[in-house]
Amino acid sequence: MTLGRRIGIGLIGFGWMGQAHSRSYRNIPVYFPEAGIVPELVAVADTVPERLDMATDNFGFASSTASWHDLLDRSDIDVIDITAPTAMHREIAEAVAAAGKHVFCEKPVGDNPAATAAIEKAARDAGVVSGCGYNYRWAPMVQYARALIEGGRLGELTHYRGRFFSMYGRDRLGVLSWRFMQEHSQFGSLADIMSHAIDMAHFLVGPINRVVATREIFIRERPLPKPGKGTHYDRGAPEDPMGQVTNEDYVGALVEFANGVRGTLEADRSIFGPQSQMAFELNGSRGAASWDHEKLNQLQLYLPEEQPTDGFVEVLSGGDYFHQGNFVPGGGNSIGYEDLKTIEALEFLRAVLGERESNPSFDAAIDVANVMDAMVRSWDSEKWEDVRDLRL
Template sequence: MGKQKLRIGMVGYGFMGRTHSNAFTQAPKYFDLPREPELVAVCARNRERAEAFASNWGYQDVESDWQSLVARDDIDLIDIAAPNDMHHDIAIAAAQAGKMVMCEKPLGRTAAESAEMVAAVETAGVANMVWYNYRRIPAVTLAKQMIDRGDLGRIYHYRAKFLQDWTIATDLPQGGEGLWRLDVNVAGSGVTGDLLAHCIDTAMWLNGGIDSVTAMTETFVKERAHSLTGKVEPVGIDDACAFLARFDNGSLATFESTRYARGHKALYTLEINGEHGSLAWDLHDLHRLDYFDHRVEGETRGWRSIHITDGEHPYMDSWWVPGLSIGYAESFVHQAADFIRGLEGEAAAPTFADAHRTDLVTDAVLKSGRTGQWEPASDS
């Protein structure tokens, strides 16, 4: 009501187009924001579907190519929810046009791509952010607060996994809608860029920089029909990847991701062990944070399951009453809210620069998978 508008142009109408649109729609209803998001236009090649999407979410207009979207004067922010191979060009063009840019993860297909994207937004001086949404699951945010205030003390161990099982069927094609994640040219990599990137972003946020890694990658199904060409073609992505890492703070880590772990749909798990205590979380029960506090009386020590639904938990005073949980989509709502709040104060993370550091790690992981050597995981 009288607030300045934040006029949004969206690229993409898939799964992520939906989560972002929901985020911008819901954020102002639950959080007090300095600007009012306005869904101006959505862009996608399939005009019919773009129009249906626009109608559903309340976008006022539709564009058929992203260049037109970026060129519009009535848009402040370009939000990129398109496949990975489009991130680089759109982000740079948007920055050069003076737009704020939000981008789905991973930022680039390679660290070289994302380095150029970072340069573009920094040169343009535009607000920017990458949608590593799991930082804003309230349980994960609480973990960050607890670690930062020293509840765990010195950190010894970090471990993370992201397990799925949706590509076990050998007759699943690669490429095409919903399946571009299997096409290495579009996706850049397999589980490493898609899933481990999430694990790495959270890990470096919680536990600092990663020094070096040694990795193992595997492609279980070597050939798949390509839905665009109709031919059986080699599969270029990694179906599974595990790596060992040493953090700058001296702690040790294991990371693993696969799409061949039967029974797990989106099982992102993390655990961190410190001298005073430990924390564990998983995405399948995202509303809980497990905490072991060694400093309480010995005989009553135990892993405690914190039900993250109280008003004193991060973000939760904006939602319901104690005991009543929120879901996955709300992490995007929190991120949209934080981005908008950051426009008037300290910029919200992760920025493009933060996400580039994640790309440096995924590059090192993929390289180590080829060389069998320990590889440095930063460019410093």
């Protein structure tokens, strides 16, 4: 397929992420005019009519449909973006790849490791460009931390602690959305947020060799959602009918990296205190760094050979750091979560146009799936488990 700078977008699932991705595509020409990329919102699919109305009326999609199959044969669509619930990803992504469309799929791509492997193979066999939503990599301060690691400024890495502690499930009256039910999402925090923590560990430190993991469900029943509602920020009432939570709130693991680094990874969706603490602490033989998405414009750095005083210092992000100058000029001016999504969309479309390798692609997703698979084997066996490559 020869693409001009116009790229036709079809999007499946117009909930939280579908809306965020749509805003991101619209943002590209205004925040990154020099890229010369014009994403066109051609068609959107969702099963909720009000969401389709909003997509066309407010977001500027040219057309809408209740059936995602309608997007597959359209010659004016180059890229299909999958932001439907995770359990639907495999069927959709395989059909999208077979239709020869480039495909972006929200993390963790498949709802279980085997599904991610099948999706990765489908895209590889079809020769389409793939991308996935490990957006925290794109934070300018995370990019800076990685550059420091690659430049040897932290020395030889020794310890890594990664975590994603989110508040979204801490309210006992938070509704039983698809995220909490095995029939719609085989795994809970493992797939939803631990996947982000694993990808960040890969991005900064490298592959993980083996893990020992544990899990728990802290809130065992929740109110059933009303029809057309049911994203994970909706709230029910005490008198509502209740349903069972059937996948894990918490997963924690000790991990050993291939390069000898030792660490921990934890994820919880029902914890009090942290709000959206997607964070890491990293120690090397010459220094240390830590970052937390709740303060995404700040990096804590300890470089004793370079600093006049001992202890961590705070580095403030700003226009001089990775892509941040496209959003705000000068130091200390902040960007936020959805700006990372705009960077993600830009970099994916640049990959579609052949200007860069797509990364994170489904290849990065299967690396994450391999570690998820080892965590599941370990919480069953209650022993250390090696990470195996599930690529087909």
